[in-house]
Amino acid sequence: MANFFEDNDDIRFYVDKGIDWAPLVEITEYNWRSPDGFRNVDEAVDFYKGILQLVGEFSAEQIAPHALEIDRDGVLFKDGHVSFPPLLQGIFDQIKGLELHGLCVPRELGGSNVPLLVYFLNSEVMGRADVSVMAHHSFHGGIAMALLMYSVHEGTTEVNRAEWRIAKTRFEREIREIISGEAWGSMDITEPDAGSDMARLKARARQDENGVWRVTGQKIFITSGHAKYHVVIARTEDAKDPNDSFAGLAGLSLFLVPAFEDQADGTRTRFAEFVGIEEKMGHHGSATTTIAFEDTPAQLIGQRGEGFKLMLLLMNNARVGVGFESIGLCEAAYRAAKAYAEERVSMGKPIGRHELIADYLDEMRTDLQGLRALAIHCAWHEEMAQKLRLRARYFHDTDSVASRQDAKMADHYAAVSRQATPLLKYLASEKAVEMARRAMQIHGGSGYIRETGVEKLMRDALVMPIYEGTSQIQSLMAMKDTLMGVMKNPQEFVRRAAQARWLSVSATDPIERRVARIESTAYRATQHLMQKVATDKMKSVAKKPMSTWTSEFFKNWNPKRDFAYAMLHAENLTRILADAAISRVLWKQARKFPERRELADRYTERADLRVRHHYQLITNGSPRILQELAGQGDADAARA
Numbered sequence: 001m002a003n004f005f006e007d008n009d010d011i012r013f014y015v016d017k018g019i020d021w022a023p024l025v026e027i028t029e030y031n032w033r034s035p036d037g038f039r040n041v042d043e044a045v046d047f048y049k050g051i052l053q054l055v056g057e058f059s060a061e062q063i064a065p066h067a068l069e070i071d072r073d074g075v076l077f078k079d080g081h082v083s084f085p086p087l088l089q090g091i092f093d094q095i096k097g098l099e100l101h102g103l104c105v106p107r108e109l110g111g112s113n114v115p116l117l118v119y120f121l122n123s124e125v126m127g128r129a130d131v132s133v134m135a136h137h138s139f140h141g142g143i144a145m146a147l148l149m150y151s152v153h154e155g156t157t158e159v160n161r162a163e164w165r166i167a168k169t170r171f172e173r174e175i176r177e178i179i180s181g182e183a184w185g186s187m188d189i190t191e192p193d194a195g196s197d198m199a200r201l202k203a204r205a206r207q208d209e210n211g212v213w214r215v216t217g218q219k220i221f222i223t224s225g226h227a228k229y230h231v232v233i234a235r236t237e238d239a240k241d242p243n244d245s246f247a248g249l250a251g252l253s254l255f256l257v258p259a260f261e262d263q264a265d266g267t268r269t270r271f272a273e274f275v276g277i278e279e280k281m282g283h284h285g286s287a288t289t290t291i292a293f294e295d296t297p298a299q300l301i302g303q304r305g306e307g308f309k310l311m312l313l314l315m316n317n318a319r320v321g322v323g324f325e326s327i328g329l330c331e332a333a334y335r336a337a338k339a340y341a342e343e344r345v346s347m348g349k350p351i352g353r354h355e356l357i358a359d360y361l362d363e364m365r366t367d368l369q370g371l372r373a374l375a376i377h378c379a380w381h382e383e384m385a386q387k388l389r390l391r392a393r394y395f396h397d398t399d400s401v402a403s404r405q406d407a408k409m410a411d412h413y414a415a416v417s418r419q420a421t422p423l424l425k426y427l428a429s430e431k432a433v434e435m436a437r438r439a440m441q442i443h444g445g446s447g448y449i450r451e452t453g454v455e456k457l458m459r460d461a462l463v464m465p466i467y468e469g470t471s472q473i474q475s476l477m478a479m480k481d482t483l484m485g486v487m488k489n490p491q492e493f494v495r496r497a498a499q500a501r502w503l504s505v506s507a508t509d510p511i512e513r514r515v516a517r518i519e520s521t522a523y524r525a526t527q528h529l530m531q532k533v534a535t536d537k538m539k540s541v542a543k544k545p546m547s548t549w550t551s552e553f554f555k556n557w558n559p560k561r562d563f564a565y566a567m568l569h570a571e572n573l574t575r576i577l578a579d580a581a582i583s584r585v586l587w588k589q590a591r592k593f594p595e596r597r598e599l600a601d602r603y604t605e606r607a608d609l610r611v612r613h614h615y616q617l618i619t620n621g622s623p624r625i626l627q628e629l630a631g632q633g634d635a636d637a638a639r640a
């Protein structure tokens with residue numbers, strides 16, 4: 001039997017030894033206090049492995065062989081109703097039968113209490129078979145976990161501390177319905193006039209005379225948007241002017257909005273209209289819908305004005321999810337390319353033995369393994385941060401030593417994942433496109449033909465750098481976080497930069513020297529951007545009265561104007577930061593597991609050259625574009 005987990009040595013390395021399971025299992029198992037939980041780490045990891053084997057076989061046997069048919073048939077829309085063709089519906093019936101939707105949900109809420117990390121690994125394995133099937137599947141467990149997280153955040157979850165279990169949570173009914181496979185959810189942000197720029201969202205929510213919230217507006221491009229449960233972001237606060245504290249993002253709130261209710265007599269009461277589905281170039285097994293709300297009853301999540309912050313919580317996990325999904329597609333592309341290159345002969349030998357193609361394949365394999373290392377590193381830290389916060393708040397005495405320790409560790413892990421998440425989303429999605437393109441090229445003319453299946457990978461991959469925050473937005477976030485980090489603690493930045501520089505010449509291990517050189521390049525690139533930003537700011541300050549210089553320089557920063565040079569190079573910096581992050585993770589792995597040295601060597605060899613190239617672009621870039629844009633600034637201001 002084919003099995004997408006069993007045939008993947010790299011994923012199995014992580015499950016067998018590469019992942020630091022002990023702390024993650026312990027916290028997931030409520031410090032072993034759960035009466036129906038596992039007794040030790042090995043028992044738990046065996047269970048996780050069993051799930052991965054199950055999903056690996058299901059993906060290889062029940063999804064992958066039908067991927068072309070799923071792609072051809074798409075989803076159906078008639079009379080305001082979205083449905084799946086029988087084959088696709090059959091796959092989701094099986095997923096429901098296997099009880100995969102509730103994997104990460106705590107046992108006491110009907111789930112299997114598996115770490116999110118296992119769920120993400122499953123996403124990769126399933127994504128290798130078909131990313132659109134994986135996407136619809138993810139809007140079950142993903143939304144159920146988001147609802148639990150929201151309830152925890154707003155304080156409507158209660159725990160039984162004696163038994164270390166959740167006793168009550170606000171959205172329990174919805175969570176149970178979703179994980180049973182009877183319903184699913186969606187994340188409704190995008191509107192016709194606003195995507196990346198959420199401050200422009202127009203959908204509104206108001207409270208009626210009975211205090212019931214009602215949402216009105218249209219949301220477009222919503223994945224699995226024929227859902228029953230919609231997590232909708234809408235404007236609740238009116239701003240008097242752009243400086244009002246409720247202007248822009250601060251005026252947004254988050255809602256849970258049921259789109260319909262099925263009645264006992266088989267009829268459906270609708271609260272919102274499914275306007276239609278998009279005809280897309282790929283992702284044909286998942287519905288991308290337009291939905292219209294008109295005074296639709298809604299439940300406020302959290303506080304008024306917290307919408308953007310809460311949506312980011314959901315999007316953060318979703319971005320890590322897109323990272324794993326993209327890696328699944330990279331794996332499919334690499335395997336298809338490799339198999340074809342071994343079999344197809346040209347000019348006297350298999351094409352895989354021609355230098356150019358051999359180099360393509362080596363780069364694909366190396367990048368794929370590097371991305372997986374970053375994804376697992378990022379997901380582990382994010383999950384530990386979330387669970388430590390939960391333990392600190394609910395299971396320890398307030399302000400106890402244990403609670404403070406958990407909170408401190410949570411902050412540390414959250415900082416690591418905050419740094420890694422945009423890098424992962426950026427690089428994995430961009431590499432998915434690049435590898436699908438390579439796979440097509442390696443297939444020659446056959447790659448352009450539907451039957452081969454690789455052009456489908458290309459079509460499916462192209463949306464990955466677009467949804468859940470585009471590549472440009474990810475790189476702006478990574479750049480902003482990096483520069484703000486330097487501003488907050490310049491001494492630490494200087495210390496680390498000096499250490500990297502010193503290690504790049506003094507470390508005895510050649511791989512460590514190379515990793516330090518890559519890191520040193522990342523610091524130098526950051527420093528260059530900081531210097532440019534500061535110099536440009538000084539120039540603009542110098543034009544103002546001298547008495548205002550101090551406050552202008554230290555207080556009046558306008559991100560859109562003052563960071564122009566850094567924004568121009570955000571993507572170059574992101575590529576460097578991502579290579580540096582992956583190199584660090586792989587080097588740490590190599591020190592612990594000698595068999596991983598070869599990978600660390602292979603990855604850093606390529607990364608070392610890449611970061612130098614991007615560093616050159618940052619330090620020698622032409623100012624022409626910025627000068628042109630500066631001239632257009634007034635016109636933009638007038639339009640805004």
Ligand SMILES: Cc1cc2nc3c(=O)[nH]c(=O)nc-3n(C[C@H](O)[C@H](O)[C@H](O)COP(=O)(O)OP(=O)(O)OC[C@H]3O[C@@H](n4cnc5c(N)ncnc54)[C@H](O)[C@@H]3O)c2cc1C
Pocket residue numbers: 186187188189190193194195196197220221222223224280283288463466467468469470471472473476
């Ligand atoms: C198949 C599919 C599924 C989707 N699923 C969902 C979903 O489930 N829920 C949901 O809410 N949305 C969903 N979307 C929408 C998606 O998240 C948006 O398309 C995406 O956020 C980009 O927004 P936009 O299309 O409005 O593009 P815009 O925001 O108009 O951006 C257009 C281009 O400009 C760039 N750009 C914008 N601002 C800047 C800037 N400041 N600096 C540099 N470049 C910039 C962008 O990166 C992009 O390249 C989906 C889209 C697709 C295609």
